[in-house]
Amino acid sequence: MSDERRMDVLRAIVEDYVSTSEPVGSKALVERHALGVSSATIRNDMAALEESGFIAQPHTSAGRIPTDKGYRVFVDRLTTVKPLSGPEKRAIGAFLEDAVDLDDVVDRSVRLLAQLTHQVAVVQYPSLRRSALRHIELVPVGQRHLLVVLITDTGRVEQRTLEASAELDELGVAQLRATLNARVAGRRLAELRGVVDEVSQRYTDDDLALLRQVVGVVEETLAQESEERVVLAGTANLARGGTDFARSLGPVLEALEEQVVLLRLLSEMAEDTAAVSVRIGHETQHDGLVETSFVTSGYGDEGGSVARVGAIGPTRMDYPATMASVRAVARYLTRILAG
Template sequence: MQEERRLAVLRAIVEDYVATEEPVGSKALVERHKLGVSPATVRNDMAALEDEGYITQPHTSAGRVPTDKGYRLFVDRLTTVKPMSAAEKRAVSTFLDGAVDLDDVVQRSVRVLSQLTRQVAVVQYPTLSRSTVRHVELVALAPRRLLAVLILSTGRVEQRLVELEADLDDDALADLRVRVNTVVTGAIIADAVTALRTLAAEPPSRTIAPYVGPVVEALADAMSDHRSDERIAVGGAANLARYGDSFDSAVRPLLEALEEHVVLLKLLGEATSGGMVTVRIGHEGPYEQLSATSVVATGYGPHDDALATLGVVGPTRMDYPGTMTAVRAVARYVSRILDEA
């Protein structure tokens, strides 16, 4: 009973501090929350929580504020996930369903996530190396010129012009298209490149032998473009202004981090699948200068394959239940869109 009561006191302190930005005192807890005990009992519980490192007193005669350890216990044991309202779900779905291509999906995801959480949203572009080949289309532009179109499981489309040394007729083009798709469709990028190299080294027929090499080189070049592995979209930086002086010491390093994509990718961490949301609080993160910052993130991708990560970065004093719900929901919507692409 005593432990449950202290956990209830901690939950109340976290919720009040996130809502008000003011240190929380025992009198306020008794007035705002139906704890069923006297202020003296609450003060004893607060003293015990402070001794255990879950809350701290910022200065003499002030109330208490949660520590990183307190936030961690709140997230792990006390958080009740806030369901999104029907209106929120409808707004997210309508907004994201209007996307026309992968870039648009990512940009819309950043905007809606930052608006839902009022934090800084970060979305990593789908990692090319984890993608699979959905289809290759070869389009004749001239007797000796092709357009090779590579379509990946992420919805990403790469195009390459291919110059040939001999005229290509329709029958040879159809044969080449079938041969290429047979070896690459459904394969991850690394395996697809290997299969294409094998196809070029041992052409299956004399009719397509003159053309396989240039087409394979073009497709291999498209598959080896790793720019997307480090591409991210960021939105909602202006939301940091609403935290004022309480977050001032962390705003500058965080704003600097927003300029460094490698730093942000490390902050987000590895993509996780299956709808699992990870929360890294304060000093749990990889950078000491961002120790006043928390990150809520999850992976996204078609068929539960985590091709990349999206999440939210903000002060440790954040609405964890609401943020976790929003991050999970946006990831699911984006995954569905990629699955249907």
């Protein structure tokens, strides 16, 4: 048996099963696909695919359906992710570019992706740990209290209040703000360590103490993992595909509610080198998600991705279309945040 023909048969089974949700038989493959061989030959190919664990027979006298292993080979053999149409791209751009702030961008993105994929859409807020600072604002709110406002390059805004060890001088605060912005703009957390040493020679003891406090607040804020979160949309789409789940939807919904589960998966998938990463079934390593697949792509800036966007649905999903939609939304997110 030709390995290439066997993979063609597998591809045809995946495509037909995704399209019809019915187990696929050899007769249907002959009728729908130009495989160039007889029904008997295809039956032999299917038997070999089943023996190798790529397809399975759900019950006696039925056709075959792909397994996690079969879907994995299908996804890995996709040479290209089909691009969205021109109108689809323009619609995405127009919808996202009207957003007024980061929260609006995330909200629009997750709702849009749910509509495009007909799956559960997931958008991770930009990680503070991987974000760079765009601006620091220092606002005295009393004789000894200072409001520290951090604005990252991804549009995220964080506020913290600190108590100074000495009374604040407005002119001194203004000079400190100017100095810090000149030094920290565009820097990530790991690059902030030397800021105090760089500018300490020009400060008195009181001003240096305040500088250390402000830099400490900045480092502490950017290092906080508790601020990382995800936003979901389209959970109702799972109910529409309820027949794709052998068990109830309960375990899937419970897993989606546990943000720590999604954040772990997103963190692991961020290590993949592919532009679009796919975890299929048991590859999610979570019992509640064994009947789902998770498609994600990173978004951010030229320095690398700062978060991920993705779609979760049954393993019987249209992988090429889902991957294209996820990649497109991720690219628009990157473009908007970079702007």
